[in-house]
Structure formats: C-alpha cells, structure tokens
Amino acid sequence: MTHANPHLAYRADIDGLRAIAVLAVVLFHAFPAWLPGGFVGVDVFFVISGYLISSIIFKALAGGDFSFADFYLRRVRRIFPALLLVILASLALGWNVLLPFEYRELGKHAAAGLGFVANLVYWREAGYFDTAAELKPLLHLWSLGVEEQFYILWPAVAVVAWRLKQRFWMAVALLAGVSFAVGLVLTVQAPVAGYFLLPARAWELLAGALLALRVQRRGPLFPRGGRLADVAAGLGFTLCLAAIVVIDKTRAFPGWWALLPVSGAVLMIAAGERAWLNRVLLANRVMVAIGLISFPLYLWHWPLLAFVRIVLGEGAGAFTLAGAVVAALIAATLTYRLLEIPLRRRGGWQPVAGLVLTSLLVVGVATNIVVRGGLDFRLKDAQAERDARALDWTDALRGETDCEPALPAGTTGKCLQADPARQATALIIGDSHANHYYWGLSESLRKQGVILMQLQGAGCPPLKGASILKDGSLNGCRQVIDAAIDYALRTPGIETVFLGGRWVYHASGRELKDAADQVSSEMLVLPERPESKDWGRAEVFEHALDDTLRTLTAAGKRVVFLHGVPELDFHARECIAWHPNRFISRTPRPSCATARALAEARMAEVRPLLGHVLARFPQVAQFDPVPLMCDAAACYGKRDGLLLYRDDDHLSLEGSYWLARRMEAQLPALLGRAGRGGDVGEVARGL
Known part of the structure; x- marks a missing residue:
C-alpha cells in the first residue's frame, strides 16, 4: 500500500x-x-x-x-x-x-x-x-x-x-x-x-x-x-x-x-x-x-x-x-x-x-x-449509560485464577468459583453460554447453600469426547470438556453438574442469521470413535450427548440440562437510544424483541433431537428459559428496563442476574430437593 x-x-x-x-x-x-x-x-x-x-x-x-x-x-x-x-x-x-x-x-x-x-x-x-x-x-x-x-x-x-x-x-x-x-x-x-x-x-x-x-x-x-x-x-x-x-x-x-x-x-x-x-x-x-x-x-x-x-x-x-x-x-x-x-x-x-x-x-x-x-x-442519559454497560463483557467475567489451586495441573478450561475459599458443590460445564448462566446462577445457588464452579471453553459444547474440526485441524475442546467431566467424577463434593451450551448451533451448525442451506464449515467430531466419521452432525451430537449424560448419571451426579436462551435476530446494541448531539442520533429499534414464531422456528431445529436424547434420562433435570423470556408474541431482549443481552445470543451480566432471580423458584427441583411427586424434568422446565 x-x-x-x-x-x-x-x-x-x-x-x-x-x-x-x-x-x-x-x-x-x-x-x-x-x-x-x-x-x-x-x-x-x-x-x-x-x-x-x-x-x-x-x-x-x-x-x-x-x-x-x-x-x-x-x-x-x-x-x-x-x-x-x-x-x-x-x-x-x-x-x-x-x-x-x-x-x-x-x-x-x-x-x-x-x-x-x-x-x-x-x-x-x-x-x-x-x-x-x-x-x-x-x-x-x-x-x-x-x-x-x-x-x-x-x-x-x-x-x-x-x-x-x-x-x-x-x-x-x-x-x-x-x-x-x-x-x-x-x-x-x-x-x-x-x-x-x-x-x-x-x-x-x-x-x-x-x-x-x-x-x-x-x-x-x-x-x-x-x-x-x-x-x-x-x-x-x-x-x-x-x-x-x-x-x-x-x-x-x-x-x-x-x-x-x-x-x-x-x-x-x-x-x-x-x-x-x-x-x-x-x-x-x-x-x-x-x-x-x-x-x-x-x-x-x-x-x-x-x-x-x-x-x-x-x-x-x-x-x-x-x-x-x-x-x-x-x-x-x-x-x-x-x-x-x-x-x-x-x-x-x-x-x-x-x-x-x-x-x-x-x-x-x-x-x-x-x-x-x-x-x-x-453519555448524559442514565438509561443509555446502563444499557451501554450491559454490552461489555470483560475477560475477568470469563475466567479468573482464584479457583485454579483446586484443579488438577494442566486443566485448561476457564475457571470461576463463587467462593474460592470453600469446596465447590456444583459445577457448570460448557461454552460461553455456560459462562453467561454462571454469574446469576452462582448468586442464586449461594442462597441455597450451593457453591458453584465454572469450567468452560469458548465455543466448546459440553459433550464428552467431542471436538471441533476446522480446516483439517482439531481444536482443544475435547481436552477442556473431558477434563471438566473427569474433575466432576473424581470430586465427591461435586453433587450437581450443570450443562450449558449454544445447543442449537452445536447440533445444526447454523446461526439464526444464516440462510436455511448454510452450514458452518466447522465439524463436530468424536476423534476416539473411528466409526463416527460416517455420521452426520446431528448423529455425532446425539451420541456425544448420550455418552455425556450416561457417564455423569452413572456416577451418581445430579445433572441439570440448561436449554439455550432464545436468540435475537439483531444485535443488542440496536436497542440503545443515544443522542450525542443535534446532528447524530443512534435511534433504537422500534421493538427490542424477536417474534416468538421466529424464535420457535430456530429452536425447532434442535428441540426434537434434544427431547429424543433427554427422554432416555428422566432423572436429568431441565431448565428452559423460554417461558421466562418470551410471551406468545415475542422473545424480549429488554425487560424491566434492563438490556438482557450483550449481542444476539449471549446474556448480559444484568440479563444473567435477571434470569437467575426468576428461576430461583425452580432451583429446589433442579437440585433434587423438591418433593418427589411429579416428573422432575417437567417441574424444572416450568411447563
């Protein structure tokens, strides 16, 4: 140049x-x-x-x-x-x-x-x-x-x-x-x-x-x-x-x-x-x-x-x-x-x-x-200032070093722990979606006497033995997730394991913004299962999820499956109103929401597959955020004056706390502390 x-x-x-x-x-x-x-x-x-x-x-x-x-x-x-x-x-x-x-x-x-x-x-x-x-x-x-x-x-x-x-x-x-x-x-x-x-x-x-x-x-x-x-x-x-x-x-x-x-x-x-x-x-x-x-x-x-x-x-x-x-x-x-x-x-x-x-x-x-x-x-407007903060997700929110002394040497996942001075009794495993759940969930669980630890890897589905293949190379997801699962299995104090991920993407290879025929070049693979090379993405996902749930439940762990939050068809920044001067105006969208029908169509790409696998494990509790974040017309990016998202698919910090406060009534069932009458999965989903 x-x-x-x-x-x-x-x-x-x-x-x-x-x-x-x-x-x-x-x-x-x-x-x-x-x-x-x-x-x-x-x-x-x-x-x-x-x-x-x-x-x-x-x-x-x-x-x-x-x-x-x-x-x-x-x-x-x-x-x-x-x-x-x-x-x-x-x-x-x-x-x-x-x-x-x-x-x-x-x-x-x-x-x-x-x-x-x-x-x-x-x-x-x-x-x-x-x-x-x-x-x-x-x-x-x-x-x-x-x-x-x-x-x-x-x-x-x-x-x-x-x-x-x-x-x-x-x-x-x-x-x-x-x-x-x-x-x-x-x-x-x-x-x-x-x-x-x-x-x-x-x-x-x-x-x-x-x-x-x-x-x-x-x-x-x-x-x-x-x-x-x-x-x-x-x-x-x-x-x-x-x-x-x-x-x-x-x-x-x-x-x-x-x-x-x-x-x-x-x-x-x-x-x-x-x-x-x-x-x-x-x-x-x-x-x-x-x-x-x-x-x-x-x-x-x-x-x-x-x-x-x-x-x-x-x-x-x-x-x-x-x-x-x-x-x-x-x-x-x-x-x-x-x-x-x-x-x-x-x-x-x-x-x-x-x-x-x-x-x-x-x-x-x-x-x-x-x-x-x-x-x-x-930013002279207090609401704009608060909304702007919601878009920021610092490295410290992804992982810290306080909980690393409790982990085996070589553990590569990003670690967080609600109280590093105490033994963690619950573990959340997954990708950045597990991370956005962690903050609100850890605070609500603390009220139940549960100390939550996070082990996550960016873009890593919480699936045992699975990795991402792109351009002929495997990433490090298998090492991160398998180490987290092994830690849960070898630590008697870990009673409950939460699994959080962007399930719809991991199973379909598509984002909401993608065309119907567009699929990511990244492949979900099981490197230790040679027969899986002939499977499609959904089949790999099904086998890996089944293996993950079977391994954890067989070890006597309480497993909670966290369904993904509804995805937006726009970036959350478009919901912020700011008028810095008389010449320029960042005018927000008329509605900070995605049509419920669109959100349902997106989730329908993976819900039948998830339901098919989870039906084999009735002891696995499930939490579905959709009833809390959507009504019959739409799924909302902003509620109660709070910007719930930081982009199109991740919760903001305030969004994490907002959702966790509303799921507190379901926590006893999720933790297996509620009465035994009725199906645990249905109670936890709040359906």
Whole structure:
C-alpha cells in the first residue's frame, strides 16, 4: 500500500494494478455478496509493496548509498500523513457516535495502528470474518501492521544477505519458502494467526522482493513486451480474477489459496508496462488516478463503512453504503492532493519530526480513552449509560485464577468459583453460554447453600469426547470438556453438574442469521470413535450427548440440562437510544424483541433431537428459559428496563442476574430437593 518512489522509473501500470486491488477490497467490504473474494486485494498490495520497496533497497545497495535513516524517513513521510488523519477523524467520529466500550476499543485499536501492531491486537481478539469485525472502524489497519513489521526487519536482512552476492536470491527464496510453509501450517492449525501474523504473510512481500531482485540483477523479464509478455499479463490477470471470484470467507485462507492472487500479481508486474493488458487496461488514466489514491482510499473506506453500520444498524442499505464509498473516494482524493503531495515535496527533517511527534500525542490520547474506559461521561442519559454497560463483557467475567489451586495441573478450561475459599458443590460445564448462566446462577445457588464452579471453553459444547474440526485441524475442546467431566467424577463434593451450551448451533451448525442451506464449515467430531466419521452432525451430537449424560448419571451426579436462551435476530446494541448531539442520533429499534414464531422456528431445529436424547434420562433435570423470556408474541431482549443481552445470543451480566432471580423458584427441583411427586424434568422446565 505504498506509492511510487522518485528513485525508480515510474510505471503507470503498477498504479493500475493498485486500483484493481483497492477496488476489490472496497467493494468486498461494502457489498460482500457481490465480490466474495475481494479481500485478496490485500495480498496483491503486499506483492506490489514488496516489489517497489525492495527495488528501492536493491538499487541503493547496488549504488553503495543505502541508508537506514533515509529509508525510514521516507516510510514516515509516506505512511503517517494519511494514517494520522484517518485515525484522528475516527477518534472524532467515535466521540460522537460510539458507546463507551466501543470507544475504549477504538482507542486501543488507534494506538495499536500507530504502533503498527494492529494485526497482533486483532489476532488476540477475534477472527477477521466475525460479525463484530464490521463494527471495528480500524480493523483494516492489520495489513499495515504486517507490512511495517516486515519493513522493520527486511532492510537489515537485505543488507546482510546482499553480501552473499550471487547466492542472495537463494537466501530470499529460502525465507519466502519458510514463510509459506509457516502459513500453510498456521492456516490449518491456527487460522486466525495464519491470517494476521507476519510469519505467515512475509512470503507474499518476499515474492515481490524476488521479482525486484531479478529485475535489478538481470533487467526486466520482457524488456520489449511482445507475445510472452502479453501471455504473462493475461495469465496474471486471470489468476487475480479467479481469486476474487472463487475464494470466499469459507476457504482456508491464506494457505494454498493465496498463491492465486500472489502469483497473479507477480506475473502482471513481471509482464512489464509494454504488455498489451498492462498498457491498455492498467495504464488507463482512470485506473491510474484510482491507483494514486489507493493508500488513502484503503484507509478511509473501512472506517466510513463501519460508522455507517454502527449508527444505522439494519438501516444501512445499499444506497447508504454506496454513499460511504463515494465519501471515501472524495476524502482519499483530498488527502492525496492537499496532504500527501505537499508533505512529500517538503525537504528536511522537520516534517518527519512533526509527524512522529503528532503520532505520539495521538497515541497518548488513544491510551487515555482506553484507561478511562471509553469516556462514559459522554453519555448524559442514565438509561443509555446502563444499557451501554450491559454490552461489555470483560475477560475477568470469563475466567479468573482464584479457583485454579483446586484443579488438577494442566486443566485448561476457564475457571470461576463463587467462593474460592470453600469446596465447590456444583459445577457448570460448557461454552460461553455456560459462562453467561454462571454469574446469576452462582448468586442464586449461594442462597441455597450451593457453591458453584465454572469450567468452560469458548465455543466448546459440553459433550464428552467431542471436538471441533476446522480446516483439517482439531481444536482443544475435547481436552477442556473431558477434563471438566473427569474433575466432576473424581470430586465427591461435586453433587450437581450443570450443562450449558449454544445447543442449537452445536447440533445444526447454523446461526439464526444464516440462510436455511448454510452450514458452518466447522465439524463436530468424536476423534476416539473411528466409526463416527460416517455420521452426520446431528448423529455425532446425539451420541456425544448420550455418552455425556450416561457417564455423569452413572456416577451418581445430579445433572441439570440448561436449554439455550432464545436468540435475537439483531444485535443488542440496536436497542440503545443515544443522542450525542443535534446532528447524530443512534435511534433504537422500534421493538427490542424477536417474534416468538421466529424464535420457535430456530429452536425447532434442535428441540426434537434434544427431547429424543433427554427422554432416555428422566432423572436429568431441565431448565428452559423460554417461558421466562418470551410471551406468545415475542422473545424480549429488554425487560424491566434492563438490556438482557450483550449481542444476539449471549446474556448480559444484568440479563444473567435477571434470569437467575426468576428461576430461583425452580432451583429446589433442579437440585433434587423438591418433593418427589411429579416428573422432575417437567417441574424444572416450568411447563
């Protein structure tokens, strides 16, 4: 995402290639259904950057006048002006439209972006394609982090390797090969790391560097153009187009798939400016104009799209998103002409010093936003402030270390205990849905003299022997859940075991927002049962649940099956009303509720299967939150002035306590302390 350098002969076709890359990314972000593989434009950018910047380095090394100081001064001049402007604008917009926890996150991402470690932060937070990604205005800075981390290391590596003379290309090729291999492994074993981290991406920049080395040492591959150049350009363009069309977010990317856009970009650059396609299409005046503003356009487009989606929610239609794209084009053009060009033309060290100082000040401002919790004083309305807090779920709410001394060494689940000083007498096992039950349930159980412990793993169904297979790799769910079950079995003091999970997703592989024929690429598997490889997802789920209940009940444990809360067909943030100023208003949905019929249809995807398994274990108590959270018309995201959810399927902390207070009447039956008359399961469900 760099610009042509005056030290190199200008190639208009490379600016045209930039235009293709940035337009692919922008259209994908604005209208993902139109261009499902548009995100590969970033990979094309990496190749272009590797080629141009390495060409500059190699030319300077060949001339004996390479200077680290000069190299990094140029990087500051080219990167910081537009980056600072976009971050400052995002912080200003965020002040006016973001809720405190959102603004706190923006402050963190702004500081990370200016420190060129945004990719590391997003790697720790989530996957690129998570729903929440659309609501992170600076998410796109991850690619800038990868690029600048590369350029912190690459000049020094190039200077050392240059001394190898003819073997230099072998050293670069070896580095690229190692990086590619790392990318293949991480794409399977740790997909988020494979997407965000430099070791898995460096080969894309090194592919451009290898081409630059070839050109520097032996000249262009096709100095006079001709048929071979035309074939190379045409093949490269076809590969890039195929990547945009064929690759989508379900693919294991980057991995092998990244060869398509990377090879395509290398071929198009190698074809040279005399190739017919490069000369006619890429060097077209319109394409070149877009290419010249590609960097500021990349920086501007995502924050504008994100803020539109944050403010308007479901009201962000195609026309509005197209308007955001047009605004990004205008902002990018003005940034290029009024900021980038003037600063490039100014000599001396003063502009660079000013840019660095300004960036340090902005980092300080962003850090202040983080430290002060997103500046909640901006919310003048008490209800909005309370609702905004409901959306925040800190790491401390997921797990602590207080209860770890009571656990066997190597236990990996996130642990919580109502009173770490006392022996736990009940255990809740499961995923993040078990976690949202824990807080209210632990408080209500304490009144019954029961101390609750939690052992959970994010995304892990509480099913014995089950794991999640994605892109050929098993996650650690089996270890987390099996260890929790083993702990319950080996601990006499644990009398009751609660099982909580997002059952409808685990059994169906679908979210409420998914189309009827869309199923997650993640597979529920039983690694220790070879015969299960021929089973469908529902059959695997049934066997695993049966085995879990049979194991626990056979050991004399009281088992309570916690049905999932109704899912919403919107994000809970859309229920918050906030009017920060007379120009902007975050107007809530007319109704913070999902139609009961829709909720029932969603639950119907799994209820028959659950009923079939649970009927085999009449001693297992069941709790169903639906009668408490729904009426005949709807299931509510907000009740009694409280926002019960923090997103579309997780309870907020207040929601957890609200639900637990209403289930207290059922706790004696759930714990087996009620009278023996009647079916325990029916009593516990409150039906």
